[in-house]
Amino acid sequence: MKPPSYYRHTKIIATIGPATESPERLEQLIVAGVDILRLNMAHASRDWVLQILERIRTTSRKLGRQVAVMMDIKGPEIRTGDVDGIIDLTAGDQIELCTPDDTRSPSDMLRVSVNYDGLSRDVDIGQTVLVDSGLLRLRVVEKEDAFVRCEVLADGKLSSRRHINLPGVQVNLPSLTEKDYADLATGVEAGIDLVALSFVRRASDVDELREHLQSLGSTARVVSKIEEQAGVRNAIPIIKASDAIMVARGDLGIEIEYHQLPLVQTELVKACQAEGKPVIIATHLLESMISAAIPTRAEVSDISNAVREQADAIMLSGETTTGLFPLESVEVFKNVIQSIEPTVDKKLNSTIVLREPKAKMLRSAATLAQDLGQSGIIVFTRSGFLAYVLAALRPRGVPIFAFTDDEENFRQLLLPWGVEPFLMDFSDDPEETIKDALAYLKRRQWCDGGEWMVVITNVLAGETVIDSMQLRQVT
CATH class of the missing domain: 3.40.1380.20 (Pyruvate kinase, C-terminal domain)
Incomplete structure (x- = not known):
C-alpha cells in the first residue's frame, strides 16, 4: 500500500490572513496538503468571513480536495486602552491601571485605562501583572475600587491596546463576548466546521458555547484552547466536555513558568489521548519563518517533539497570515512530519478508556x-x-x-x-x-x-x- 504523498498521520492547520487569502494562495495551500484552515476572529469582519468561506469552498471544489474551516473566536481578554505614541518605562516607575469606573481628577501619575472593571477586585497586593505578552512586567503595590497602582519591575515600553495577563488569577470574565456571539452567527451562516474557544477556564465554558451553537442549528465541533492556569487546573473536565483541545502556547507560556511549558504540553497531550480527544499544538512552532526562509534548529526539534508525542495536529499562525514564507512553512511541517513519523514506536495507545x-x-x-x-x-x-x-x-x-x-x-x-x-x-x-x-x-x-x-x-x-x-x- 502506497498512500498519496500528502497522507500523514499528523494533520496540518494553517491560519488564513493577508499572505494567504487570495484564490491563488488558497489553492497552493490546499494542494500542499493543509487539512484545516483557521480564521482568527481577533482581526476579522463579517464580510471577510463570508467572502473567505465561499472562496475556500469554491477552491476546494475546483481542486477536488476538501479542507475543514475552524473559526477561532476571540473570547474575553483584558487590554490597555489608547496611549499617546510609545511610552518608555523604567524599573521603579509607577503606573495606574484604571477601570471604566474611575472618575478621579487628572494627576501627574501615569494612568492607563483597562477594559475590565473587575481588575482591582481580582488582583492582590504583590500580584504580578504582565503586559504585551510579558514584555512589560508590573507588580501591584496599591489598589482601590477603580484603579490598581503598579510598580514597573524592568525597563520596557507601553503602547496602545496591549494584552494583559494575570498569572494565577481567576478572572470573572464571561466565556463569550458580544463580539463572539456576532462572529458565531456569521460563522454558522457561512458553514464553519470547528470553533476554537479562547481562554477556557472551566467545563461550563464549553457547555455554554455548545448550547449556543445548537441554538443556531450548528453541529460544529468545539475545540477548547488551554492558555491560562485555570484551564490547566481544570484540564480533565474541560477535555471531557470538549470535542478537541488546543495547547495554545502563546498565552500559556506567559501564564506559567517557561520551563514548565514542555511538561504541561506533554501532560495535556497524554490527558487528551486517555480521553480519546484530538489535541492540537499551536503557537511559535515556526515563528522565525515569519521573516526567514528556513527554520531554526530549535523549531525543527519542537515540531519533531509534537510529532513524537503523537499530537493530532500542529498549527501555523503568523507564519501563514502575515509571514513572508507561508508555503515554505507548510513544507517544513510536512518534511519534519514525514521524517519523524516512521520512527515513532508502533505501540497502540494503552491509556485510552474504551467504555463501549x-x-x-x-x-x-x-x-x-x-x-x-x-x-x-x-x-x-x-x-x-x-x-x-x-x-x-x-x-x-x-x-x-x-x-x-x-x-x-x-x-x-x-x-x-x-x-x-x-x-x-x-x-x-x-x-x-x-x-x-x-x-x-x-x-x-x-x-x-x-x-x-x-x-x-x-x-x-x-x-x-x-x-x-x-x-x-x-x-
Whole structure:
C-alpha cells in the first residue's frame, strides 16, 4: 500500500490572513496538503468571513480536495486602552491601571485605562501583572475600587491596546463576548466546521458555547484552547466536555513558568489521548519563518517533539497570515512530519478508556491491521465516533479510511490523527457499501489489488443488525 504523498498521520492547520487569502494562495495551500484552515476572529469582519468561506469552498471544489474551516473566536481578554505614541518605562516607575469606573481628577501619575472593571477586585497586593505578552512586567503595590497602582519591575515600553495577563488569577470574565456571539452567527451562516474557544477556564465554558451553537442549528465541533492556569487546573473536565483541545502556547507560556511549558504540553497531550480527544499544538512552532526562509534548529526539534508525542495536529499562525514564507512553512511541517513519523514506536495507545463494546472491538481492528502490514482500516460513520476512537488508538502506519455520507461530518473528520475521510453515498445493502468503498480506494490509488483491509461495518443476522469486524481482500 502506497498512500498519496500528502497522507500523514499528523494533520496540518494553517491560519488564513493577508499572505494567504487570495484564490491563488488558497489553492497552493490546499494542494500542499493543509487539512484545516483557521480564521482568527481577533482581526476579522463579517464580510471577510463570508467572502473567505465561499472562496475556500469554491477552491476546494475546483481542486477536488476538501479542507475543514475552524473559526477561532476571540473570547474575553483584558487590554490597555489608547496611549499617546510609545511610552518608555523604567524599573521603579509607577503606573495606574484604571477601570471604566474611575472618575478621579487628572494627576501627574501615569494612568492607563483597562477594559475590565473587575481588575482591582481580582488582583492582590504583590500580584504580578504582565503586559504585551510579558514584555512589560508590573507588580501591584496599591489598589482601590477603580484603579490598581503598579510598580514597573524592568525597563520596557507601553503602547496602545496591549494584552494583559494575570498569572494565577481567576478572572470573572464571561466565556463569550458580544463580539463572539456576532462572529458565531456569521460563522454558522457561512458553514464553519470547528470553533476554537479562547481562554477556557472551566467545563461550563464549553457547555455554554455548545448550547449556543445548537441554538443556531450548528453541529460544529468545539475545540477548547488551554492558555491560562485555570484551564490547566481544570484540564480533565474541560477535555471531557470538549470535542478537541488546543495547547495554545502563546498565552500559556506567559501564564506559567517557561520551563514548565514542555511538561504541561506533554501532560495535556497524554490527558487528551486517555480521553480519546484530538489535541492540537499551536503557537511559535515556526515563528522565525515569519521573516526567514528556513527554520531554526530549535523549531525543527519542537515540531519533531509534537510529532513524537503523537499530537493530532500542529498549527501555523503568523507564519501563514502575515509571514513572508507561508508555503515554505507548510513544507517544513510536512518534511519534519514525514521524517519523524516512521520512527515513532508502533505501540497502540494503552491509556485510552474504551467504555463501549464497539470501541473495544476497534482495538482488535487496529492490532490486526498493524500485524498484517500494508493494510488499512475502513469504517463507515455518520457521527464520526468510530473514526475518532480509531484515531485515539494511534495505529501507527495504518491509514484510517472513514467513509461517510454526511458532508459536515466528512470535513470534521479531517482533524483526528491518521484519518482520511471520504464522502460517499451508502447503499441500503451493507455488502454493496463495502464493495463501493474498496473500489473507491483502488480507483483513487490508495490500495492495490490483493491487499487486505480490516473493515468495521454492520451486518444483518436474521432481522438483527450487529457490529462486525471483517477481513476483506481488494480485488
